[in-house]
C-alpha cells in the first residue's frame with residue numbers, strides 16, 4: 001500500500017500560543033524521498049511529529065491517503081502509526097528490557113499472526129546489514145550509534161508505507177551512514193515507500209528527490225533535489 005500526503009492549514013502552537021509551525025499546504029506523492037533541512041529550532045522535528053500524529057494540539061489536517069491523523073483520537077493515531085508509519089526518531093524509542101532483535105521486531109506485535117515470522121526475519125537481516133551482530137544483547141549497554149541502528153532496523157523491517165526519520169545518520173560513522181542511505185533509497189525505490197527525513201547530512205540530502213527548507217516555523221523553499 002502507498003499513501004499520498006496532503007497537508008492543509010497546519011498550525012502548531014506552543015502552550016503559550018506562539019506559532020511553532022505554519023504550513024498552509026503541502027502535498028507529496030507516494031514513493032518519494034523528501035529531505036527537510038533548517039537551522040536548529042526551525043520546526044523540523046515539530047513537522048515530523050505532526051506527520052506522525054504525535055501532537056495533541058495542532059490545527060488543520062494532515063492526510064495520509066484518506067486518513068487525517070489530526071482528526072483521530074490518541075488511540076486511533078497510535079493504531080494508524082503502528083500499521084503505517086516507521087519512525088526513526090532521535091530518542092530512538094527503544095525498550096531497555098528487550099534485546100536488539102526483539103526491539104527491531106517490535107512492530108510484529110501489531111501485525112496479523114501470519115506476518116510475524118517474516119517481519120522477525122526481516123528485522124534480523126536488517127540488524128546484520130547494519131553491522132549489529134549482537135542481536136541477543138539488551139540495548140541498555142548499547143552506544144548511541146548502536147541504538148540508532150536498532151531503531152533503523154525496526155523502522156525498515158516494518159515495511160510501513162511511510163518512513164519518518166529525524167537525523168537518521170547523526171550517530172553513525174560515515175561508512176555506516178553511506179550504506180544506510182543506499183539501503184533507504186533502495187527501499188523507497190523497490191517498495192514505493194515515502195521517506196521523509198530531517199537531516200543536516202549533505203550526502204543524504206543530495207540523494208533526495210525533493211528538499212524542503214524550514215525557517216522560523218515556515219516552509220521557505222521546496223526544491224526538487226539539491227547538489228550540496
Ligand SMILES: Nc1ncnc2c1ncn2[C@@H]1O[C@H](COP(=O)(O)OP(=O)(O)OP(=O)(O)O)[C@@H](O)[C@H]1O
Pocket residue numbers: 014015020038039040041042043044045046047
Ligand atoms: N512543547 C513545546 N513548547 C514550547 N515550545 C516548543 C515546544 N516544542 C518545541 N518548541 C519550540 O518550537 C521550535 C521548533 O522546535 P523543533 O524541535 O521542531 O526544531 P528543530 O528544527 O527540529 O530543531 P533541532 O534541529 O535543534 O532539533 C523551537 O523554538 C522550540 O523551542
